[in-house]
Structure formats: C-alpha cells, structure tokens
Amino acid sequence: MTIETKSGSGRTGVRGVGLAAVRGLGLALVTLPGAVLCFTLTVVSIALIPIGVGIVTTPWVLTGVRAFADWRRVLAAQWCGVRIPSAYRPIPKDANPWGRTFGMLGDPATWRDLRWLPVDMTAGFVSALLAGALLLYPLEGFAIAAGLWRVLPDGYWYGFVSVTGQASALGAGALGLVLLFFAHFFTPRLLEAHFRLTRVLLAPSQGELAERVRVLTETRRDAVDTSAAELRRIERDLHDGAQARLVAMGMDLGTVEVLLEKDPEQARQLLAQARQSSADALAELRDLVRGIHPPVLAERGLGDAVRALALRMPLATEVDVDLPGRADEPVESAAYFAVSEVLTNAVKHGHADRIWIDLHHRDGMLRISVTDNGKGGAVIGAGSGLAGVERRLGTFDGVLAVSSPAGGPTMVTMEIPCVLS
Template sequence: MDVEVRQETRLQQHLRAPWRGAKLGLLGIPAMLVGLWFITVISMITSLVGILLFPSAVTLLRRQTDLYRDLIRRWTGHRIERPYLPEHEYEAGAYGVLKRFVDRFTDPATWRDYLWTVADPVVVMFTAALPALFIVYGLWGFVLVAFGGALIVEHGVIEWYGFIPVDGGWEGDAVLKTSTLVLATAFTAGGFAMAPKMMDVYGRWGRLLLGPTKKSELALRVRHLTETRSEAVDASAAELRRIERDLHDGAQARLVAMGMTLGAIEHLLDKDPEKARLLLAETRQTSAQALQELRDLVRGIHPPVLADRGLGDAVKALALDHPLRPEVTVDLPGRADPPVESAAYFAVSEILTNAAKHSGASRVWIDLRYEDGTLRISVTDDGRGGARMEDGTGLRGIERRIGTFDGVLALSSPPGGPTIVTLELPCALSSPKTSPS
C-alpha cells in the first residue's frame, strides 16, 4: 500500500474516500472526450492524416491514464506501473513517423488505455463514486424531511424516497417522516462506511486494466535491470575512485612521509641521536594517524558493526555519533543479505546527513521494521520541510542505490514539516547473526 494512504487514520480514510470517489467519477467526463478523440483518429487511420495524428492521440490518451494511475496510487494505495513498451529512437522523416506509428499501434497497452476510457465511466459509478451517491441521496432525504417534502406535496408532484411515498399524506404522517430520516441516515452512514472498501475495489480494477501485460512487464523488467545494472556499475566505479583518492591523499601519503623520515633517522642515529629520537616520536604519531585513516576508510566501505551485529545495531551506532541523536526503533526478526543491509545502512546515513545539513530539525526518528516480505525504513524529522527530490540533496542517489534491489523511496515534506523519507526494499530475512563474544 502507498505510504500516503498508510499514514491516514481510519477515520480520515472514511471521511475522504467518498469525495475522492466523486472526483474520480467526474474525471470520467474528460476521459470520455479523450476516448472519443482517439476513436475519431482511428476512423481516419486509412489516410495519411490518421497516421500523422495517431501518435499525438496516443500521447493524450497516456497522459489521461497516467493521471488515473497517480490518483489511484495516492488515494487507494495500489501502485500501478506504466505498462508501455520501450520506444526506440526515431529518425526524422517519413520512416521515423511510420515507425513511431507502428510501435504505438502494436503496443497492447494503447488499446487497454482506450478500453479504460470506455469502461471506466460506468465502472466508477458502481465502485469509487457509489459511496458519494449514497451520501448525496441520504442528504436528499434530510432535505425532504426539512422542507422538500412539503414543497413536493404543495405542487402535487409524485415522488418516492426509496420505498417511502412522498404524497398528499406526507405532512401529517409522522411515521413517513421518521422512516425517511432513518433511511436517509442509513444511506449517509453506509456511504461513509463503505467508501474505503469501494476505493480499494476501484484500485484493483485500475491495476487490472492500467497495469502492465505479461509482455510489457517482461520488457519493463529487462529495461529496469539494464538501468540498475548500469547505475550499479557507475556507483561501484565511483566508490573505487573514492577509495583510491582517500588512500592516495591520506594513508599512502603518510606512509611515504614515514619512509622518508625513517631514512633521515638512519643518518642521524650516530650524528644526532636526540634529533633522531624526536623524528621517531613524530613517525609514531604519523603511523597512528595513518592507521586511523585506514580504519575510517574500512568503516566507510563496510562498517564492522554492520557485519557483526546487523542493520539495527549499525543504525543505532550511527545515531549515537549523529549531532541530533535520533531515536531509533527496530523490529527486525532476522538479517537481510549483506548487500541489502549495506545499501539500507548507507541510505540512512545519507538521509541523516541531509537532515543535519538542510532541515533545521531538532529531533529525528528512525523506524526499521520488516513487514510482508519488505524491509521498511522511515526517517522523520521535525524540520522546516519543503524538501524535494530535485533539490540535489542526494535523494536521487539513494533512490538509484536501492533501485538496484528493486527498492523504492517515498518523500513527504510539506512546507513547515515534518519531513518523512520512507524506504522499502523487498528481501528475505535469515536468522539473526552476531559475532562471537
């Protein structure tokens, strides 16, 4: 389920779901117009005009269904991947136009999108929008009891509310009014009560038709693996360059200096023992600094506490050294694979660094837990908020790092805070492993 939906209370879901369903019902109007334009272009497909217009009609159709996918993700919690087959690079000219036309025409997702625009305006009325209709009908019952029934009787209109007749005997019949109130209350309460479930049904319907087919799912998977492999190779190369640079500028330089100093000591042992003794003390200090830099470098590659004690204890140790002293909650019944633990650890480290540098926060909370085959990590701070993925805060790099393991990153950072960064990495846990005492 999507992070935004999970953060809502049950009461908020019941109150918001009917109006979200109503909006989805109203969205069917522009969807039908887009569908009509698409089928109009299809009718011209035997002419050059239809071939030229078809790619733009498909683009418009995809924008409409992308809007549905986004709303379904945010309002129902069902994440729907874009199902479209990867497109090629198209050269200019007639051949490129024809190639684009063929690719989009033969993509099964194009026709599933069109089927959505045809079927959804009907389906939505019996799923997501149905609770709103119940609530409106319930409110109409209250209006009838308050003054609407009297107006209907006065004008001699034949009207029924459910199974209750609103006729000439309405004004003097308290039983009819009481029955109407009870029925109106039932419709209104039922609309709010059933709304989250109907939204969930609608989300499943959307995932069924707007999600990838087997063919496109395989193609998307291949593309995703290609991208993440490339990113993993780039990240590994960058890490190797960083290690090489740190060794060259740090420990290696100190070891070279130690070698030169030891050479000078050899010449001074007989001539000036006192100065040789001073140089030996300096060499000892340099060797200690080189050793500390090597330890820091190893800790940056893979912290010993992470290897020995696991992700939970490693994050707790990280929190102890952080200036904001985050509160850490861990509920992990076992250990993930070392590469997953390493990616999660360095992602949390980067997020904490961002919080210290940019958020202006005074408190940070870290929650690690394992649910439904997924390692979930949330980092929350009480800072100023307003963070965005595009602000260059390293979140894109974290997203690419965990993307290698099919992980996802979600950011919630309204102006004024709080900022919540949530990581989800699918994985399996083994039994806890600790180092021997």
Template sequence: MTGTAQRLGRPARRGVRSVLDGMVAVGLAVTNVPLLAISVVALALAPVPFLGLALVPWTMTLVRMRADLERRRASRIGVLVTRPYHPPPERAGAGGWQRFRWTVTDPATWRDIAWLLPGAIVGCGLGTICVVVPLYGLAGLTLTPLWIWLGTGWYGYGAVWSVDTFSDGLLCLPQGAVILAAGLWAAPWLRRLDAHFARLFLAPTRAAELRLRVTQLTVTRADTVGAQAAELRRIERDLHDGVQARLVSLGMTIGLADELIDRDPAAAHELLAEAREASGTALVELRHLVRGIHPPALAERGLGGAVRALALSLPVPIAVEIDLPGRPDTPVESAAYFAVAETLTNLIRHSGAHTASVSLRHADGVLSMVVTDDGAGGADPTAGTGLRGIVRRLAAFDGTMALSSPPGGPTVITMELPCALSSPRTMPSSVTD
C-alpha cells in the same frame, strides 16, 4: 520391495495432497464472487468525493491479497506466477489521491478483477472434480462391505445371503479401486491446469515484465554504484591512514639517517634499521590492501583455490567442497569470492560455530554457493549491514541469497549467481577439512 512401495506411495501422497488442495480451491473460489461484487460497488462509487478515494484502494487491496494467495498456491505446485504490480509511489501515505491513482492506473488491477469470475468458475469446477472422483471411488471401496452386510437377511441364528446383492457388491470393489486410482492420478494434473489458467490473468504481461526488469535494474545499478563508491572511499582511507602515513614516516627516518651518517654513523644505522622494518610493515599493509581489492590467490588459482586458502586461514574448521568444471568471468568470480568471504567473516564473528562447510557447484548455468555452520542461529538480514551487503553484491549480477537460520541453528546460506564457465578446470575437485 521397500523401494517399489515408496515409488508407488509418492504418486498416491501427491494425489491426496492435490485432493485436499482441491477442497481449498473450492472454498477460495467461492470467495471470488463476493469480492467481485464488492469491487463493482467500489468502482461504481469511485466518482463520489472522499468515499471513492478511500473505498477503491481498500477493495483493491483485498482483491490483490486474494490474487497473491492464488499466485503462492500456484507456485507451490511448480507454476511460477510473478507479482505484476507497479511499485507504490514514494509518497503513498501523503494522501488518498496518490494511492487511488496508483491502484486504478495499474493494468494488473483490472486483470485481477477480470480473473475473479472465471477463476471462481474454473477453480470450483476443477476443484470439485478433484474431490468428487476420488471420494466416489473411496466410497465404492469402503461402503461395499456395508452394502453386502445390509443385503443379508437374518432369521434367528442363521443368515440367508442375497446372491444378486453379493455379486453386485463384489463388482463395486474393483470399480471403486479403479475410480479412486484414476482420481488420485488426475488430481495433480487438474490442479496444475487450474494454476495455468490463473497464470493467464495473474501473471505479468510482456510489458509488465519489462517494466519490472527495468525497475530491478535501476535499483541494482544504484546499489552497485553506491557499493563501488563506498569501496573507493575505503581504499582511499586505508591508503591515507595506513600505507601513506608509513611511507611519509619512512622518508623522514631516511632523511634523519642521511643527516647523521657523517656525524653519528651508529645512530644512522639504527635509523636505517627502523626504516627497513617500517618498509616491511608498509609492504605487508599494501599487500593486505591489494588482497582486499582482488586477492592474488583468486587471480592465480581461481574461485575454488581462493576459497580453500581462505578456509585454511580461519580459526574454525571449515570443510570445502568444490565442483567447478571451469572458471566464471572475472567480475562474477570476484563477486562470488567476496560473498563467500563476507559470509565466513560473519560466521566467525557472530555465530559461535565450532564447524562449518562451504560447497561450490555449477549446474544449469547457475553457480551455487552454500555456507553452513553449527552455530547459535538466529541470523537476521535486517539487523546488520553484512548480509545486506552480500545481497547487494549478488544482485548486481542477478544473483540471489536465501537464508535459513532458526534459533539454535544450524544456519544455511544459499547464494546463486547465473553465469557461464569459460575455461576448463585446472585443479581437481576435492574436500578440505
């Protein structure tokens, strides 16, 4: 019974939210008209020196704020509308002409202006229907008892009922219930219709989507090249300062032992023992260096096995849940592993967490990685390079990262990589504590 009530209650709550959203839509649609008037005046004054350079960008900023608000409202009900604007010029603050030109030459600016009046008409009309129909049905339900009471005549201590008023009032009850239910059912669809209409004007065109895609690829390519160059410099530095120095020292020690082998065999044996120990240390450092480039566990056991091995090596208990029916391509697998590894490293260094968990899943062509800890929270991607490095690493493969870290915790980092799994799973799914 409780489950049935919940199933019936969800559409009702969704309908009520849509009715409230319809009220907001009507109020916002009214603001489109003065915005359109201001835009027309600003464009008419554009040829005026200095005045047009200042007034047009300011007015278009207001129009874009209104359009962005409509995009966010559409996205909240499942209609994704991406911002289609050109990126701002690098020297936008150097002068008003660059900002004026950036605003006026952007086709999205004119599409925003073209949407203001139709958007006001459609938004106001559909929003009014969303609000009026449920309220009319609600009035039939709530005001019917009042109508019946007003339809009675009181004479002394007795009441004489009007049969016609009473029967009409009873008929209003089921009518009001039907109208209210129909209004609540139709309100979400009307709001989605309004959002789809707004998307016709406010979403990027095909050319704009290609331009935004090229811009994104340019940025991610530059980040990837920079990250690879930094990684090569790190490897070179580690080789020069670590393994190479130890190998040079090892060669000198063996040379001294060779000189002393005839004159002082005991000292030569001591030097050879030191050389043996130094070679072992160099080998360990070399293994650590190789593991930083591409961990052997990742190549041998796949992403799930490598993450389990990493979790077991950390001082904080980490529960690992793996649900991967295969393995992604090697570059994607390496990026996913190092993203998780960097996240866990930040967790150990900064969060003060007592427990954590890692979840890896693949569904609908997307590899999802969720890292959660019970630490102090307050993680800020702009405060350090660790989280920004993860974002750059994922962006090279069109991946994304979402961070939720309120003060006091918990911290939840969700990373997603679009990819396909190419080979069957070789290890069963399990949970490691």
C-alpha cells in the same frame, strides 16, 4: 542439499493422490466465497469513488484482493511447483488515500487480479472441486456396494447406474473402482491445471516483463557507475591520506637513521613524529574501511548498525527496530548507507534537532522511515544526496518517497523487497 518435492503430475502415489484430493476440496470451499467476496467488494468500492467513499475503501479492498491472490501464488508454488510472479507496483507508505487509490488502480496487476476473480469463481472452482470429487466420489460407490443401498431412496442414481438392489449396488461399486483408477492419474493433474489457469491470468504480460527488464538494466548500470565512483573515491582517499602519511613516515625513518649517531635528540623527535604519522594513517585506514562496510553491520546486522550510526549523530536520535532476522548482505549494506546519507542530509541541510528512525519488515518488504523536525524543503533532484539514495535502492527494486513541506517536518521512506533469514 535441499530436494524439492512437487505435488504436480509427477506424484501419483496413493498418499499424493489423497493429498491432492483433500487440497482440491479445501481449495474449492475457499475459492468460491473468497473470489465472490473480493470481486463484489471491489466493484462496489470502485463504484463509490465518485462520491468520495471509494477513495477511502478502495485501497483497503484492493490490498485484500492482492493478499488473496498472493496466497494463491504461495499455494501454487508449494503444492504444484507452479511459479506465479507477483509484479505489483509499490505504493509509498505515506501516500494519501487519493494517491493510494489511483496508484493501485493504475497498476496493470490490479486489473489482472480483477479479471482473474470471475474466472476463479467459475472455472477455478470447478477444477479444484473436480480434483477432490474425483477421488471422494468413488468412496460413495464402495459404500453403496457394501450395503448403503438399503437405506437409499428408490430410483437413486450413482453416476449412470440406477441403484435398485444388490446387483446394481455392485455395479455402482465397480463404477467407483473405475473412477478411482482414473482418479489416481487425473486428481493431481486437475489440481495442477487449476494453478496453471491461475498463472495464465495473474502472470505479467511480455510487455510488462520487457519494461521490467529495461528498468532493471538501468538500475544495474547505475549500480556499476556507483561502484566505479566508490572505487575512485577509495583510491583518492588512499593516495591523499594514508599513502601520503606512510611515505612521509618512511622519509622520517630514513632521516632518523642518518641522525641517530650525530643528533640523537633530533632523531627522537623524528621518531615521535613517525609514530604519530603511523597512528594517523591507521585511523584513516579504519575510517576508510568503515566507509566501505562497517564491522558492526557485518557482525550484528542492520538494526544494531543503524543504532551505532545514531549514537554518532550530533543531535538526539531515536531508533525503533523490528527485524526478526537478517536480510542479504548487499541489501543490508544498501539500506545502511541509504540511512547514513539521509541522516547526513538532515544534519547538514535540515537544521533539525531531533530525528526518528523506524526499521521494520512486513509482507516481504523492508521499510525504513527517517523523520526529522527540521525546516523541510528536501527534494529528490539531480546531484542531490537523495537522488543517489534512490539509485542505490533501485538496484534492489527498492523505492524512495520523500514528504518534506516547507517548514517541516521531513519524512524519508525507503522500501526494499527482501526476505529475512
């Protein structure tokens, strides 16, 4: 059992208050320059789009802004238990600069980030700074009361106390004690308020969430339809294959019982035929099980499963895998069969003689690219294998991008958001 401790308003111990103050101060020191830099670079880069320079720089700048916002999402969840969903639209890895620029600018999440940055450099900075100052400022009052007042210039003010001697210095210490009392209650709340303000500005709107639910509903329905079709295929394969062989084998064995005394030679031939039928039925059952969920996928993971798939290909196939862990079993299964379908298309329709497969995981995204040197012309259309792959990936919020000019080469890129264990 895992117990999650949140640094929100519920934590009011001395250690929790001190930690919240340090975090608030550190956040303030990063928030102001980070938000100013991101906002300035974004405005300049977008302004340079008409002359072409911004087409190249804007995707890089917006990627940095997203990383800055995602970092704050992580801190909000880890420090205060404030969950801020990320709803960026995926951009195909092989998109050109023009497509990446206007794809990112057309994403509502991008404009939420840009609205958030000015608020973050003002109200966000102040709320984070107050979380740190509310605890650290009383320490100055205690230091003044302890004798620091002697080296301070005349007319020094601590809060509303004018420090002119030991008596007023003790007053500053008393004020510091009062501030410390309030800091005990308000420092964690100020830090939480900072992240709640961030959530208000960065979280997707109800309309976007409704659209997201609609898309997920469609993909889940496609997944159910696909599962039903898969069950019908399995039933058909069993009926036409292994089941028919087993029935024939039973009939042969019945005939053997009758011929065992009358015609031993004929009986031996039928036994050999039954033995071959049992071997064929077993091979068909193994192929069927492998088509449902390959054993190597369950035992060794996606990387080794794709390598095993490449070894069975009738043409030269190179596989490059960089997966530091394993994804959830449904994600691995979807990715495996997606790769299998793309490879089948390359062999059947692409007329390629070489295939390159690349699997890696970066920034919470499993990315798979399959490239062949065939004739090209692959498209995602109704009834095509790639359309089925797109539906399969859509179940997991994945995307499919195909680049296949006439004459080749063909590159199929698949991306599935997931975490690795």
